[in-house]
Amino acid sequence: MDFALSEEQELIVATVRQFVEREIYPHEAEVERLGRVPPELAAEIRAKVIEMGFWACNFPAEVGGAGLSHLDFTLVERELGRGSMALTHFFGRPQNILMACEGEQRERYLFPAVRGEKMDALAMTEPGAGSDIRSMATTAVRQGGDWVINGTKHFISGADTADFFIVFVATGVDDTPKGPKKRITCFLVDRGTPGFTVREGYRSVSHRGYHNCILEFDDCRLPDSQILGEVDGGFAVMNEWLYATRLTVAAFCVGRARRVFDHALSWAAERRQFGQPIGRFQGVGFQIADMITEIDAADWLTLSAAWRLDRGLPANREIASAKLYASEMLARVTDATVQIHGGMGLMDDLPIERFWRDARVERIWDGTSEIQRHIISRELLRPLGA
Known part of the structure; x- marks a missing residue:
């Protein structure tokens, strides 16, 4: 199995990450303060994404999308996970279920959504x-x-x-x-x-x-x-087109966890107590080691599920496992990062407390952790007649 990204995939990752760091990060504090995204800022982000050619990148080329594979799109979502969800919402990933549109519906809904004219x-x-x-x-x-x-x-x-x-x-x-x-x-x-x-x-x-x-x-x-x-036929279109939404949550959690980890690692290296960086204390250093191990594990679990989808292999259990593990991993990583920062981790001078709050919902939407465990156990037991 080849674990390396292709040159095109490396370019996708670099492009989206640079966009998030340049166009999303600078506005996060304002959105947090206002509790909304100013319409003019939303329109600006939307226009830039369309100009980049990334709008509706999760749709096939024959309908006007970028035609990314499941793995490519998972990489996009992973990088978008680093930024504020309120802002990256305007990066534009229409629901794939719109591929079920037929006839005049394609002109009224599918194509305008892919072109960025409707959300x-x-x-x-x-x-x-x-x-x-x-x-x-x-x-x-x-x-x-x-x-x-x-x-x-x-x-x-x-x-x-x-x-x-x-x-x-x-x-x-x-x-x-x-x-x-x-x-x-x-x-x-x-x-x-x-x-x-x-x-x-x-x-x-x-x-x-x-x-x-x-x-x-x-x-x-x-x-x-x-x-x-x-x-x-609602369940038919749901099962055909919405099966991978849990994978995007997993990818988001991995991207966010890597951003959070960067803060924890920098703090552990720079913050000094008793004459040395706190990362040298086993209590902190071991947390850093556990965090990166869990992040890498969640990353590969998520990418392997996307890889299976691209090859037409069964992936329901693997997607559920990715969503379950990545969302719970993010909770542990954000909590540990708050702990490493001490009192400052809870102050809104730093984004740490925001990451901590944001992480909580990931274990609930798009299927709770309990539902993911049900899916996983059902997939394992059914072939045995249980």
């Missing part, structure tokens, strides 16, 4: 339905030839800047030997559609400036043309 937001989670997607209460009912949607979604990331939404709702119930089972359908919903409201969500301690929103549907009427995929 999307994915909406599945509800107040009463998180990991258990089939328990969603938002419904779409046939009425007069259209679909009428009622219900609420919450924790919808990026909804404040989205032009349209990819929304999953229940469209029926089947009786099965294991009990009632809801059928799910995916709809494309434009901002401003009558009966559809986007309102401010909750204030989160993680990723300030990267907002979650609440979506409310009150007799929102949509035609068949707004269905993405087939009626009752």
